Amino acid sequence: MAPPPMAAAPAKKGGNTTLYIVIFFLCVISVMAGTFYFQTQSAASKAKADLEKIQADTAAKMAAAKSDFEKQKIQAEAAEKTRSAQLRAELAGKEAALEAKAKGKEAQLKALEAKVNADLKAAAKTVRNANELKAKAANERNTALTRLREASAAKAAAEASGKAIDKKLADEKAKLARDAAAKVAQANARAAAATRGAVAEAAKAQSMRKQLELAGAKHRQQIAQANAAIAKAKGDAAAAAKAKAAAAAAARAAEKARAAADAAKRAAAKAKAKRAKRAKYRRKDELSGRKAFYLRRGGNKYCADEGSKWKCNRRSIGNWERFNIKDIGGGKVAIKGGRNNKWCADEGNRIRCNRGGIGKWEKFLVKHRSGNKFYLRGGRNNKWCRYTKQNVKCDRPRWNMATQFRYKRW
Secondary structure, eight states, X not given: OOOOOOOOOOOTTTOHHHHHHHHHHHHHHHHHXXXXXXXXXXXXXXHHHHHHHHHHHHHHHHHHOOSHHHHHHHHHHHHHHHHHHHHHHHHHHHHHHHHHHHHHHHHHHHHHHHHHHHHHHHHHHHHHHHHHHHHHHHHHHHHHHHHHHHHHHHHHHHHHHOOHHHHHHHHHHHHHHHHXXXXXXXXXXXXXXXXXXXXXXXXXXXXXHHHHHHHHHHHHHHHHHHHHHHHHHHTOHHHHHHHHHHHHHHHHHHHHHHHHHHHHHHHHHXXXXXHHHHHHHHHHHTTOEEXXXXXXXXXXXXXXEOSSSEEEEESSOOGGGOEEEEEEETTXXXXXXXXXXXXXXXXXXXXXXXXXXXXXXXXXXXXEOSTTEEEEEOSSSOOEEEEETTEEEEXXXXXXXXXXXXXXXX
């Protein structure tokens, strides 16, 4: 009988069209099952009629026979005709079953193909959306650069004139520049997330396509092998040789499809591992850019660059509380203070922002936790940094709640 109907997978991204196609092919499978039943019944009825005719002819000949030798000959001929009729009926049943199974399997493969095509279309749409988000991020960057230039010009004008109104205008321009920078960060994050999702969906859809091609190749190989067996049973040497050659070609095609499917599977696994590796550093990368630090304990006070040390006792974010974080690779960052725009160094008993370049002491290891929580390990003695007695210093061998900081974008 025909294979059981395949459960229709929900068309989560291909829309209702995929669902309608799947339902259509499930109906085809049901029709194939009915056709197979009808063909089987017809073959059985024909075989029964042939046997009844052979029995009737044999009875008539036996009645007219005049010798035992003639009767034995009639019985032998009847037995041979009976075996031939049974063989024809058996082969007809096998052919009907093979045809119904083949058509049912083809309907299943077509339904799967429709779903795979819908997934590929959805993946392509995701890629287009990711590219659109990249373009929007580029526009946001251009806007941010314009705001930054305006803020710099306004600051220079305010410093030159010394007027309060110019200083107020410069502050407003600086705020617009900070808002534009925040929008750039958000746009970049959305574009990066969309790109990762698009790559993952495309790889998955391509892997499914290769698996589908492998299933089709295996099906054609099975049909060719069955046809060769039936031709051999019928005694048709030419048809058997042709079917055998077709089965060999189908076997080669199946092996080629298997190799392609395995390659696609390995590529998808490699891409998944690569995404997992990138995700390991993604949260650390979120710390990069413009941030203000504040303490988990101590009333959520912001940390300030006071030149000679960090002091975490501020209630609002000013210039001294604004830090720039640079990702330098290997899970490490360099931090630039907001007071004199100098790199911060781990000096053991304090963090001091007065360096013009990045050396060993200016490299901090980041351990990023859930949300905006993070820990810093200094580069001088590889100790975790903590806040104590109006000072931040890196002297702890282990990270714990006392060494936890949080960040806020500015």
